[in-house]
Amino acid sequence: MPLISLTTDFGDLYPAAMKAVILGINPEVQIVDITHSIRQAGIREGAFVLYSLVRYFPQKTVHIGVVDPGVGTSRRALAIKAGSKGKEQFFVGPDNGLLIPAARRLGEMEVYKIANPELMLKSGISATFHGRDIFAPAGAHLSKGIPIEAVGPRIPDYLNLDFGNFGIDGPFIIGEVIFADSFGNVITNIPEDIVLKFSTFGSQVEVNGRRVSFVQTYGFVGKEEPLALIGSHGFLEIAVNKGNASLQFGLKSGDQIAIKTV
Amino acid sequence: MPLISLTTDFGDLYPAAMKAVILGINPEVQIVDITHSIRQAGIREGAFVLYSLVRYFPQKTVHIGVVDPGVGTSRRALAIKAGSKGKEQFFVGPDNGLLIPAARRLGEMEVYKIANPELMLKSGISATFHGRDIFAPAGAHLSKGIPIEAVGPRIPDYLNLDFGNFGIDGPFIIGEVIFADSFGNVITNIPEDIVLKFSTFGSQVEVNGRRVSFVQTYGFVGKEEPLALIGSHGFLEIAVNKGNASLQFGLKSGDQIAIKTV
């Protein structure tokens, strides 16, 4: 059975309209909700979520991502094929960067503009809900195996987005908070290999000037004690064992973070 | 694969019992959660949600709706077939009006009372959870293709519900707030065609005395500015770009709303 994933900022209710449209076109597809709770218009956060999860999905998965503050304006609708031959996954969503880090992570990619009205909702395109009217049907048709060239012309350019603004500054690793999850765990853009070059598990680090243990998992520190760890996403996370690091450290999406080995 | 949708006020946890029962009877069915967050006992809100989404679902879909403050009392359990031949959809739920607007929207309908104990949960009927004990199994059997006559006798009467209390009063269009979604967008019962007779996109309207722009989509006004638009449901909505109109306008489900062209 083919597989479609959904990542949106739609909250309740609206995802069901997308699923109805998808299953009307491809009744055999499995649909996995990645999340519908991306912060409204949180393109960077949505991009990171897709980016961090894409490697767990099987080949041929079609990822529909809709965090789309430009809906109804002239921003383009994209379909992307990414990954080496036989291992491709597909992406459908707005041209605002949302899909790019996940697609790029899979290797080479081909970007197409969705322009074929045959693949859009027959009852008309609303100005506010392209998730239902354009992206859901395009994704459903791709999950049935139509060639991606059928959606429209291949295009050479697209809006870019990356999580690359981390680096070394003297004794500090500087990075950015990508988002805080529903438990208050603070996920940064600092990848595992950079951190492990500077620190070993069991040592202490300073997070924005505050000393915490760098350990492998929550249970290695006491209840309500802070810790730094390599999260399941493969990036440095700041957490509090059975507590909320986002609140304790005052860190939210977009904030700078400085890590110092001590 | 056949399709069942679920619309309830059950919140977390209880929908899983319905799904277990459904998949025990029909392991091949696809289940789509429309929502489980209808306001408790919000029959009118649940009816509008089903009504607004039903046209996106494919033929033969079985919609199970359970917003059921009368559970365990003498209110009847209904199964409905609606729509023209070959395009039918089915509805299962309590006789309190919840299913009627959606079913009626599809065209002619036949209403049956669920009375056949063979189609109910074998381990007994609780007084509090007919969603699991009666509606889930009835819906699962319908999704397997049993004729609707098997559920019980056809009945001529049922509890009615409509969203019809809108109209023109001098310079005003008067309507009602059906519900506010999780973003605070205020959805009214005033249909698209009435609004477009009085206003054109780009004009100003007064919403309960407050002037706002009537535009096609959110991006046409500034951040935190209010707007009126035709929502993706096909009805007039009041919204605030990246804000909460329900809070800003003090409007909630059941409130009257008066729109004036200016």
Added chain:
Amino acid sequence: MPLISLTTDFGDLYPAAMKAVILGINPEVQIVDITHSIRQAGIREGAFVLYSLVRYFPQKTVHIGVVDPGVGTSRRALAIKAGSKGKEQFFVGPDNGLLIPAARRLGEMEVYKIANPELMLKSGISATFHGRDIFAPAGAHLSKGIPIEAVGPRIPDYLNLDFGNFGIDGPFIIGEVIFADSFGNVITNIPEDIVLKFSTFGSQVEVNGRRVSFVQTYGFVGKEEPLALIGSHGFLEIAVNKGNASLQFGLKSGDQIAIKTV
């Protein structure tokens, strides 16, 4: 189609990684979310949820339960086969009691330690997310019909958990609050048969000294009036009609409760 259920304290986002892994191994499986909103580290609450729902699931269902404060420590990973021949269901999760009441409810059980690296995530085992790296793949392989012996050695011991601390004390039935659901309904560990030995529907009881009606369903008392009933789980519940009993009675998970017939 085979069936996998998921019960976790993961909130949003992380369940999708488990589903991606599961569907990569078994694309034909149906996945039912029981809940991802168990209180963090609420092993007893998670165990009760699984326990109360297991009887509604069809044979061969694989239940993956992950409420796992000991993740990354030396606690073992379990797979369990439970139920009489031809009616077995399977359970996968940590060795902390979470799975035991549900499995025991089905009758005889066999407990195995998950030790076969062939059944774990190929890209490596994180210290923080065994739900994705160990339990999801083990459950997916079981749903494909591998013999349970393939996961690892059968073991004679496991961490136990039961809901047995209720009893009669003079005129009182004493029990414990297992959890409060999202509506504030207070679910106790006092089973139906004990309650019905002491009280009949329509009588009054005292709940921690406060008099309430013992009735069959919510509609038998006025709006915002408290009631005691046999919940759909088959246990005594304290509720408030269209209100929140957990708040009104100040009762939460783990609290003692004393019921007196009056």
